[in-house]
Amino acid sequence: MRTVLVIDDEREFRTLLAELLRQNGWQVFEADDGEQGIQSAQLNLPDVVLCDLLMAPCNGFQVCRALRDVEALKGTKIVIASGRDFEADRQEALEAGAHEYLAKPIQLEQLLRLLSHLTATPEPTSPPPAPATSEAPTSVRLKFWGVRGSVPTPGPSTLEYGGNTSCLELRAGRQIVILDAGTGLRLLGRELQTEFGDQALDLTLLLTHTHWDHIQGLPFFLPVYKSQNRVRILGYEGARLGLETVLSSQMENPFFPIGLREVPANVRVEELKQLNFSLGNFQVHACFAYHPGVCVGYRLTAAGRSVAFFPDNEIRQTNRGAETPAAADFARAENQKLTDFLRHVDVLVMDAQYDRQEYSDHIGWGHGCVDEVVALALQAEVKHLVLFHHDPDHDDAKVSQMADHARQLVAAQKSALKVDAAREGMVVELPAVVPAK
Ligand SMILES: [Zn+2]
Ligand SMILES: [Zn+2]
Numbered sequence: 001m002r003t004v005l006v007i008d009d010e011r012e013f014r015t016l017l018a019e020l021l022r023q024n025g026w027q028v029f030e031a032d033d034g035e036q037g038i039q040s041a042q043l044n045l046p047d048v049v050l051c052d053l054l055m056a057p058c059n060g061f062q063v064c065r066a067l068r069d070v071e072a073l074k075g076t077k078i079v080i081a082s083g084r085d086f087e088a089d090r091q092e093a094l095e096a097g098a099h100e101y102l103a104k105p106i107q108l109e110q111l112l113r114l115l116s117h118l119t120a121t122p123e124p125t126s127p128p129p130a131p132a133t134s135e136a137p138t139s140v141r142l143k144f145w146g147v148r149g150s151v152p153t154p155g156p157s158t159l160e161y162g163g164n165t166s167c168l169e170l171r172a173g174r175q176i177v178i179l180d181a182g183t184g185l186r187l188l189g190r191e192l193q194t195e196f197g198d199q200a201l202d203l204t205l206l207l208t209h210t211h212w213d214h215i216q217g218l219p220f221f222l223p224v225y226k227s228q229n230r231v232r233i234l235g236y237e238g239a240r241l242g243l244e245t246v247l248s249s250q251m252e253n254p255f256f257p258i259g260l261r262e263v264p265a266n267v268r269v270e271e272l273k274q275l276n277f278s279l280g281n282f283q284v285h286a287c288f289a290y291h292p293g294v295c296v297g298y299r300l301t302a303a304g305r306s307v308a309f310f311p312d313n314e315i316r317q318t319n320r321g322a323e324t325p326a327a328a329d330f331a332r333a334e335n336q337k338l339t340d341f342l343r344h345v346d347v348l349v350m351d352a353q354y355d356r357q358e359y360s361d362h363i364g365w366g367h368g369c370v371d372e373v374v375a376l377a378l379q380a381e382v383k384h385l386v387l388f389h390h391d392p393d394h395d396d397a398k399v400s401q402m403a404d405h406a407r408q409l410v411a412a413q414k415s416a417l418k419v420d421a422a423r424e425g426m427v428v429e430l431p432a433v434v435p436a437k
Helices: 011-023 033-044 058-069 087-096 108-120 186-197 243-248 325-342 370-379 396-412
Strands: 003-007 027-031 048-052 077-082 101-102 141-147 167-172 174-177 203-205 229-236 266-271 276-279 284-289 294-303 305-310 347-351 385-386 417-421 425-431
Touching: 003 011, 003 033, 011 027, 027 033, 033 058, 033 370, 048 058, 058 077, 058 087, 077 087, 077 108, 087 101, 101 108, 141 229, 141 305, 167 186, 174 186, 174 243, 174 294, 186 370, 229 243, 243 266, 284 325, 294 325, 305 425, 325 370, 347 370, 370 385, 370 396, 396 417
Parallel strands: 003 027, 003 048, 048 077, 077 101, 174 203, 203 229, 229 266, 305 347, 347 385, 385 417
Antiparallel strands: 141 167, 141 425, 167 174, 276 284, 284 294, 294 305
16 A cells, blocks of 8 residues: 655644545645654554655754655655745745645645655665667767866857867767766756756766766756756765765755755766666777776777777876886886777777977876877877867867867878867767678
8 A cells, every 4th residue: 555644733734634644545744843744754654655745843844854864765755835925935845855846735636646656666675677678779979068177267258169178968869878977967957957958867977087067057057956857976985975975965965955855856977887788779898097086988889880088198108207117017007907908999088188388297197188188199000099188278279279289280191080179069970880790
């Protein structure tokens, strides 16, 4: 039997409602106020909590927040019922973790419809499975939503390439994997909203690391504010704090008004333990980047096509900066590993923040020099190189000039390597490769 917990301090209303629900096949628990309600929910694990908004000493918003933090109640749906119909209250309730908001007086028919709708598709207790892979994708599509490094750079001098920070969208069939959550993520969220409307989204967000320019779009990502959506955030743990703590802390008071754990969508943060894993249609390989902190690059393969993403990476120096022969040998071996990791990739998106002149003042900062990135791409026989993580001080003319310089280096080697500078809105379509029979 499906179960509902009714929390309301108006005794008469509560008992009447409970009786009506029982007559309609529900097992009902009742609680007098928010605090009792929280206890009862933890004890009885109901399918639905129907909670009044304005109660003392613990109101409906607080009940929502408290229940969202209880692992055993992850599948429980919360409906806030209020005598007021202010849009601001509705929004705040959804942000606090409610799945629905009802204005009193409540129509029994409407409530029953809502309850069966909410309990029709129970939440899984384990991480959501990746979307079905039965349909072989016909292509892999890559779209750039943020290409800038370090800090967003709006303004007339960056209109061509864009000023948003690191964010890429990768699709294979119906599956959407998002690489990094820089400020470009906000634009992607808006676009997904336009494309899918109220349809439930199942998104995977793969983070390379948690430097600001790679996570700052998350609080402004519309899909996390819709209760029907699932967003799975994957990344590696940093040195001091767990990934979830790091991501939540940028949304804590006083930095942001809504906590990550309070957003209505089913957001799960999972720390990756392996370097090789699969995500639906994609096979994913990770490789540690040469960049401060725990930072990786990914190589994702689907439909016979591969994309590598190294937004923040410096290529190790084997002469400058390598003081001893042993250090130089080590650097060479690491570079060889990276070359092997990138071998024959279709598209390589890589940190090429500095030109040669600038790089000489930034050795050991963890960012790439365009000349060396081109050399690496040639060595690894990459097909298409996309220069990424544009320096915040580089205007459009400078980025274009660096891309031209890279093309000249390629031409001098008589290679077919294609080179572009990443640009917001740029799309790379890779038709599926049919394996030879
Ligand atoms: Zn960065
Ligand atoms: Zn970084």
